[in-house]
Amino acid sequence: MDMSEHRPVKDIDAPNIPKATPTLPDAQTVTEVEHYTDRLFRFRCTRPPSLRFRSGEFVMIGLMGDPDPETGKQKPLLRAYSIASPSWDDELEFYSIKVPDGALTSRLQHIVPGDEIILRPKPVGTLVHDALIPGKRIWFFATGTGIAPFASLLRDPQTYADYDEVILTHTCRELGELTYGAKLVEDIRKDELLAELIGEGFAGKLRYYPTTTREQSAKMGRITDLMRSGEVFTDLGVAPLCPESDRAMVCGNLAFNLEIKEMLEGYGLTEGANSKPAEYVVEKAFLD
Numbered sequence: 098m099d100m101s102e103h104r105p106v107k108d109i110d111a112p113n114i115p116k117a118t119p120t121l122p123d124a125q126t127v128t129e130v131e132h133y134t135d136r137l138f139r140f141r142c143t144r145p146p147s148l149r150f151r152s153g154e155f156v157m158i159g160l161m162g163d164p165d166p167e168t169g170k171q172k173p174l175l176r177a178y179s180i181a182s183p184s185w186d187d188e189l190e191f192y193s194i195k196v197p198d199g200a201l202t203s204r205l206q207h208i209v210p211g212d213e214i215i216l217r218p219k220p221v222g223t224l225v226h227d228a229l230i231p232g233k234r235i236w237f238f239a240t241g242t243g244i245a246p247f248a249s250l251l252r253d254p255q256t257y258a259d260y261d262e263v264i265l266t267h268t269c270r271e272l273g274e275l276t277y278g279a280k281l282v283e284d285i286r287k288d289e290l291l292a293e294l295i296g297e298g299f300a301g302k303l304r305y306y307p308t309t310t311r312e313q314s315a316k317m318g319r320i321t322d323l324m325r326s327g328e329v330f331t332d333l334g335v336a337p338l339c340p341e342s343d344r345a346m347v348c349g350n351l352a353f354n355l356e357i358k359e360m361l362e363g364y365g366l367t368e369g370a371n372s373k374p375a376e377y378v379v380e381k382a383f384l385d
């Protein structure tokens with residue numbers, strides 16, 4: 098077929114027609130945006146048909162940076178983001194911080210449906226089922242935006258097929274920062290397929306344990322302190338973690354990750370990786 102017949106015809110008599118906006122490299126289109134607080138929002142975008150990923154992995158996303166003052170050239174400004182949607186979803190979802198003077202998020206927070214973002218289609222990460230050996234109960238320990246990879250894993254049927262019990266703990270400073278997770282759990286319980294896998298009874302297989310540290314809520318305190326005191330185990334009616342039955346995935350700030358890692362080792366669990374599956378895995382929610 099001669100493709101030349103499909104080339105647009107250049108109209109030399111119409112020099113003032115504005116140029117079409119150049120499309121970003123690896124561009125995806127934003128389809129939905131929802132803001133929770135002045136520091137947190139979620140957005141969805143189109144998914145490249147060729148993008149395959151494992152629930153819990155992260156990719157590099159971003160926007161075009163400002164033009165170089167000397168050359169005028171623009172370079173992509175990219176940051177690591179956990180994919181918050183499950184691997185079966187037609188679209189991609191991201192849960193994001195808004196850092197007021199953050200190079201990317203000071204701009205990303207203003208995206209609206211129809212805008213384009215850059216998405217480098219190379220998913221990686223350790224918070225994947227493949228990095229853990231089989232167990233009976235899985236704990237997802239998150240602080241802040243660290244809940245994002247678990248929003249993916251909690252919507253993946255494999256999570257409920259692999260474990261008898263799934264416990265999500267989420268610690269934030271303030272109540273408003275729990276909204277995304279609370280809505281996520283509510284939607285999962287309403288989803289026909291996932292609800293059947295989770296089952297009924299006292300919350301079924303899925304348990305949700307949100308806590309705040311700086312604003313009054315039903316459960317106050319850092320999850321690490323609540324584990325040390327045993328309060329979380331009493332509240333949930335489960336025994337403290339042990340290597341025979343429990344598996345854990347951790348995603349939060351660096352201090353939290355280090356503290357809980359030491360606690361998990363204390364319970365007798367060993368750290369796993371894609372290349373060497375074991376009993377728990379850790380990933381940073383952001384660099385600091």
Ligand SMILES: Cc1cc2nc3c(=O)[nH]c(=O)nc-3n(C[C@H](O)[C@H](O)[C@H](O)COP(=O)(O)OP(=O)(O)OC[C@H]3O[C@@H](n4cnc5c(N)ncnc54)[C@H](O)[C@@H]3O)c2cc1C
Binds near residue numbers: 178241246384
């Ligand atoms: C593996 C990995 C996965 C990540 N996944 C996500 C994600 O799903 N959602 C997300 O919002 N961010 C995520 N991040 C952080 C993200 O890469 C950026 O740092 C963030 O988008 C801010 O970008 P920025 O350019 O605006 O500011 P940056 O210059 O990157 O950060 C400025 C400062 O803001 C603070 N900060 C950055 N990110 C966060 C955060 N998420 N929560 C609280 N404080 C933060 C830190 O103090 C940091 O030094 C992830 C980071 C890593 C390493």
Ligand SMILES: NC(=O)c1ccc[n+]([C@@H]2O[C@H](COP(=O)([O-])OP(=O)(O)OC[C@H]3O[C@@H](n4cnc5c(N)ncnc54)[C@H](OP(=O)(O)O)[C@@H]3O)[C@@H](O)[C@H]2O)c1
Binds near residue numbers: 268269270350353356
């Ligand atoms: N969240 C906000 O309202 C807010 C507002 C302005 C600026 N910031 C800045 O933004 C950055 C990130 O804030 P963030 O609130 O998203 O994340 P964060 O500081 O990582 O805190 C998230 C949650 O993790 C808890 N936590 C921190 N260290 C822990 C540890 N070692 N063990 C157990 N739990 C731990 C915190 O409890 P504690 O409260 O006890 O620390 C908090 O409940 C910080 O640099 C902060 O100064 C945040």
